[in-house]
Amino acid sequence: xxxxxxxxxxxxxxxxxxxxxxxxxxxxxxxxxxxxxxxxxxxxxxxxxxxxxxxxxxxxxxxxxxxxxxxxxxxxxxxxxxxxxxxxxxxxxxxxxxxxxxxxxxxxxxxxxxxx
Amino acid sequence: xxxxxxxxxxxxxxxxxxxxxxxxxxxxxxxxxxxxxxxxxxxxxxxxxxxxxxxxxxxxxxxxxxxxxxxxxxxxxxxxxxxxxxxxxxxxxxxxxxxxxxxxxxxxxxxxxxx
Numbered sequence: 001x002x003x004x005x006x007x008x009x010x011x012x013x014x015x016x017x018x019x020x021x022x023x024x025x026x027x028x029x030x031x032x033x034x035x036x037x038x039x040x041x042x043x044x045x046x047x048x049x050x051x052x053x054x055x056x057x058x059x060x061x062x063x064x065x066x067x068x069x070x071x072x073x074x075x076x077x078x079x080x081x082x083x084x085x086x087x088x089x090x091x092x093x094x095x096x097x098x099x100x101x102x103x104x105x106x107x108x109x110x111x112x113x114x115x116x
Numbered sequence: 117x118x119x120x121x122x123x124x125x126x127x128x129x130x131x132x133x134x135x136x137x138x139x140x141x142x143x144x145x146x147x148x149x150x151x152x153x154x155x156x157x158x159x160x161x162x163x164x165x166x167x168x169x170x171x172x173x174x175x176x177x178x179x180x181x182x183x184x185x186x187x188x189x190x191x192x193x194x195x196x197x198x199x200x201x202x203x204x205x206x207x208x209x210x211x212x213x214x215x216x217x218x219x220x221x222x223x224x225x226x227x228x229x230x231x
Binding site: 004033035040041042043045048056058059091093099100102104105106107108109110 | 148150152157158159160161162165167206210217218219220221222223224
């Protein structure tokens with residue numbers, strides 16, 4: 001079966017532009033997570049979707065970041081007015097059950113974002 | 117607040133020797149602990165988890181980890197390292213007692229297995 005799919009795999013854009021990153025979770029997975037991985041750092045939690053519940057947005061670093069999940073499946077992470085410090089690898093993960101079920105998270109290969 | 121520490125940025129081990137990647141954690145309630153591995157330009161892959169029960173947990177690719185409550189540790193181990201084990205390893209924790217809805221990851225340990 002297909003794993004978590006992220007697109008694009010690489011994105012280079014100019015400072016100030018908006019970018020959209022896409023995540024296709026594993027079919028049937030109710031939970032979806034976005035993380036940011038910067039060089040030499042661990043994973044920074046951004047946002048968590050579970051079913052039809054309101055998302056946990058507590059990790060979003062600024063109001064330039066937003067995410068949505070349509071139909072309980074595909075998710076899009078949008079970064080407006082990009083800054084150089086936004087350069088990082090953005091990882092998406094999904095799990096069969098909610099975070100509280102401790103189901104393993106399955107990760108995509110990430111989008112490597114570079115802001116010039 | 118929950119936290120996790122991986123005290124070693126890098127671990128080098130000779131092929132065939134046992135390996136240990138260290139992890140310590142801090143939570144207010146019961147810890148739920150995970151190990152993930154990341155190969156270059158790939159996402160993380162789940163290795164194993166401790167939720168409850170036996171302190172020694174066995175996972176994928178011959179890895180195991182030992183939960184030690186008194187030392188608040190969850191070190192990853194393998195009896196005989198392979199060159200293909202070279203990768204970045206992440207420990208993660210969730211605080212069950214606090215009803216946390218986030219998984220906190222360590223900064224990762226780069227494992228290099230030398231032929």
